């Protein structure tokens with residue numbers, strides 16, 4: 001195969017990550033900006049599903065907007081391995097090179113994307129938080145934070161195809177699933193030879209303790225330095241419990257050792273997009289806002305009326321969180337009553 005590859009069409013592919021045969025949110029989210037890009041540029045929105053017994057993932061990709069789905073379903077793809085997944089995607093791209101390929105900036109995507117870009121000798125913009133079209137060239141404008149988040153860099157990939165990018169989970173919102181949608185399903189029976197995989201998966205050990213699924217959460221209640229110490233998270237947890245929410249935090253609280261890093265929201269934590277985000281004792285530094293300003297509704301509780309968090313909040317309470325949170329929690333519990 002000669003490099004650089006030439007795009008065979010204007011299609012945009014979205015890699016759909018699977019887990020136990022089901023689509024993970026990050027891929028389904030990317031179908032949403034993918035649809036906008038093909039609407040303005042032409043081409044089809046194509047999902048690529050690689051896994052084992054992954055019919056359900058294929059259905060989800062169609063319901064969330066794919067026009068066409070490439071499916072590689074084989075036991076060798078049951079668990080992610082860099083070698084098998086890279087080889088699978090490379091041979092698909094070589095057959096039908098699209099203009100653009102999107103992956104999630106998840107652990108898997110951060111491993112697979114660069115490997116793929118290396119093999120295909122094309123460019124990759126990692127960790128994007130915004131996608132658009134560069135008006136002058138018609139290329140994808142990949143935007144991502146740079147220099148510690150102090151500026152946003154927009155990167156183009158002018159000469160090589162496909163243009164590849166990974167996008168942070170939670171930045172884009174999934175569209176509502178439409179089970180009545182149909183799409184062209186193209187099964188590809190390429191199965192990477194299992195004996196050639198040099199890394200063997202010996203065992204899967206489930207993480208013990210509290211699972212912190214900030215990216216999939218519909219409601220998040222977060223605490224910052226204003227909670228004053230580890231015990232200050234108790235009223236935050238109580239409200240989260242009443243609302244069925246996941247507990248988040250600012251970096252200041254994590255750095256102070258009050259709560260584990262898995263809870264951190266922001267530029268160096270998770271990017272989240274819940275329906276409701278409640279920020280308690282968080283000032284609203286730019287690096288925190290970078291991770292949560294896409295939330296549908298933002299509520300903040302802060303005793304400083306000039307704190308920047310109020311500028312992004314839909315509802316704000318100027319007050320002491322230790323007085324406000326118990327009242328709120330009580331109201332929520334009573335309303336459920």
Ligand SMILES: Cc1cc2nc3c(=O)[nH]c(=O)nc-3n(C[C@H](O)[C@H](O)[C@H](O)COP(=O)(O)OP(=O)(O)OC[C@H]3O[C@@H](n4cnc5c(N)ncnc54)[C@H](O)[C@@H]3O)c2cc1C
Pocket residue numbers: 148149223224225226227249250251252253264265266267268269270280281282283284285286287288291301302303304307319320321322
């Ligand atoms: C490269 C880089 C990456 C970063 N990444 C992240 C990141 O991912 N996430 C992140 O959060 N930060 C990040 N930061 C840090 C960020 O700049 C801020 O320092 C941090 O977000 C501040 O956290 P905070 O709002 O909890 O604390 P503060 O800024 O100290 O704010 C505490 C707030 O609590 C209020 N308060 C105090 N007591 C009470 C009370 N009793 N009731 C109500 N309100 C009260 C105060 O008025 C104040 O507004 C990063 C910084 C850098 C340089």
